[in-house]
Amino acid sequence: MQGYAERFDFERQIIRGWVFDPEAADNRDVRVVATFDGEIVGETRPSATRGDLQKITTQDAWFSLECSRRFTALDVVSGRFLVKALSDGREAALSLGAEGLATLRKTAVEELNGVSSTTLWSPEDRNAVKHQVEAGNLSPMLMPAGLPSMDGSAVIGLRGHLFLTGGTNSLLSLYDEPVDDALLSRVDQWMDVLAQRGEGCEARGARFVQTIIPEKLTVLREDAPLDIDGPSPVLLEIESRLRDADFYVSGLAPFEEWNEVDDPFLMTDTHFSAVGAQRMFSALAAQIDPQLVPLVDGVRMYQFRHAVGDLTGRFRLPFYSRIVEPSADELAAYAGGLTMVEKHFPADGGMRGRRFRWTNSTAPSPLKVLVFGNSFFGTGDFAGYLSWWGKHLFREFHFHWGPDIDWDLMDELKPDLVVGQTVERFLNRVAAS
Known part of the structure; x- marks a missing residue:
């Protein structure tokens, strides 16, 4: 066994x-x-x-x-x-x-030394200072860039950013992978899967769009205390092959000329900030329904709060991200008819198989969109999730958490458009469908 x-x-x-x-x-x-x-x-x-x-x-x-x-x-x-x-x-x-x-x-x-096994701060300690966090009373501390997390899977970068470097996908190894027969063969397999997705969608009368979101290490490599020259070789090869594909939305292009005050990724997290998700969704909208682009780009970010991120726990210290997001009235014109019709969590507690579905009678786009992706779309509760934008702007928006296209689900829902989404670190294994 x-x-x-x-x-x-x-x-x-x-x-x-x-x-x-x-x-x-x-x-x-x-x-x-x-x-x-x-x-x-x-x-x-x-x-x-x-x-x-x-x-x-x-x-x-x-x-x-x-x-x-x-x-x-x-x-x-x-x-x-x-x-x-x-x-x-x-x-x-x-x-x-x-x-x-x-x-x-x-x-x-x-x-043995009397330190908590999960964090240096007990729940009682965190509750005692909760009002300080809510008031924004956080104190900046100087930490050495390159300091690893307790489990060795992340490091502290510049300007307060935390970066994932290890984990189950051995993230750093992606950047050192040689462009050899094994890599090119894997890229060939990805091309076959994407072609099959396009053919399957066309046969069902739906359009197909695919995107690959780059790692925080790739986008903010100048802030990483590591020698990262650019995107991983496998992502560069895939982007090169799909440059002229009418179904592909580059995940690199939206962040190449970054001129915003806020960063596209949260400081203590591997995921987008609200403005990063805004830029990525605008690129998707340009391919899916171009009339949405000015609506997306016009959303202003001026509310502030603080929250820990998915990398915080690896350091066992209460590191926070400063979150800038839109107020509820920014897309209020498209929220009146918004209804969540499904929120499904698998019995095993895992991420894969989660489903979120919304209908929106006041949405500006009449399209029914079905997404197969991961945590970058997420629950839609926060503007840093791509699903937050989708649920406001499409007549029907369905998100299925998983790496593969579920053709039975597609036959059931009959969407106008299907979006396939993955991330750079998952390119080391080819989707099944």
């Missing part, structure tokens, strides 16, 4: 990871159990697929396991707490990769 226990949430007592038994007829028959001093304290089975495991298996392999007894990093490192896979009388312990094990050991040392 193959697999890893990859992520430990010590506050919620949850372990996530994957397991695959090539000898099992159905991988969902594999049991994943957690034991504490030999006693079973949690049990589950693989319940979802994951894109980065496609080379290993197309069966459900990802699991999320909740335990009935609280455990700590020290319990895991000491061996008191174990995660095992059981299948047809066979048993295998699931371990961490080298990077995860190093992080776990570091957390265990912090526990």
